[in-house]
Amino acid sequence: MAYYNALNDPEANTPNNSRRLRVFCIVSTILNLWCIWLAITQWHLHEGMNVPHVYSPAEHVITNKFVKFTRGFAHDIPIYERPPSAIVDAAWFDLWSVAQIKIPKSAAMKMPNHTWPLLNDRESYMISLDVFHQLHCLDTLRKQLYPRYSETHVSDMHIRHCIGAIRQALMCAADVSPVVWQWSERLQIAEQRDDIVHVCRDYDRIRDWASERTFEYEENDFGIYIEDDLPVSPI
Numbered sequence: 001m002a003y004y005n006a007l008n009d010p011e012a013n014t015p016n017n018s019r020r021l022r023v024f025c026i027v028s029t030i031l032n033l034w035c036i037w038l039a040i041t042q043w044h045l046h047e048g049m050n051v052p053h054v055y056s057p058a059e060h061v062i063t064n065k066f067v068k069f070t071r072g073f074a075h076d077i078p079i080y081e082r083p084p085s086a087i088v089d090a091a092w093f094d095l096w097s098v099a100q101i102k103i104p105k106s107a108a109m110k111m112p113n114h115t116w117p118l119l120n121d122r123e124s125y126m127i128s129l130d131v132f133h134q135l136h137c138l139d140t141l142r143k144q145l146y147p148r149y150s151e152t153h154v155s156d157m158h159i160r161h162c163i164g165a166i167r168q169a170l171m172c173a174a175d176v177s178p179v180v181w182q183w184s185e186r187l188q189i190a191e192q193r194d195d196i197v198h199v200c201r202d203y204d205r206i207r208d209w210a211s212e213r214t215f216e217y218e219e220n221d222f223g224i225y226i227e228d229d230l231p232v233s234p235i
């Protein structure tokens, strides 16, 4: 048969043909590597599109910005870390006082968890944002540092709850900004420095969003049962 002749062709194994085979092998190896590279990069792209997501009615106000952290030592003590006073308390209160937020039913339906409607406005539902809850908890712990200043007694159970809330928030965010060591002329040691630049969510924007949506907590009677007809969305 005609094509078997090629195998018997005395010219079939000439140096010319083995060079062609070598070129073919090299080209095919390059193409294979390119395919593997494409598969890996596309897979990463695909993975990026599937990041776990839980809906938040505030997700559209999230923006990032650079923030240099303060140390709370010497001349670098922001209002929040100063000794207790009415001004310091007010500054803390200002951070989380917008915690009671109302959202429309359409937003509440996109959340994975049920929440409660407002008694006098059944088309609005109440939420907080966990950052306000966490800051409130930290504020509670702060006040416990000064039992003589703060008149409210907080139970051990509440303190435990707050430590747990803050621990989980820290681990959840898992801030990997590099903390460094630098020589301190004053201390004559290399000391840890955490007054470094972080990338942070713009807290003011989130607080502003919340402040435009607060409801009067006292106007609600939380002891009145309301039948739950809110359809929620699975995660």
Ligand SMILES: *[C@@H]1O[C@H](CO)[C@@H](O)[C@H](O)[C@H]1NC(C)=O
Pocket (backbone or CB within 6 Å): 112, 113, 114, 235
């Ligand atoms: C919120 O939803 C998640 C996921 O379905 C569930 O595991 C969790 O128990 C719910 N929590 C509340 C308070 O409804």
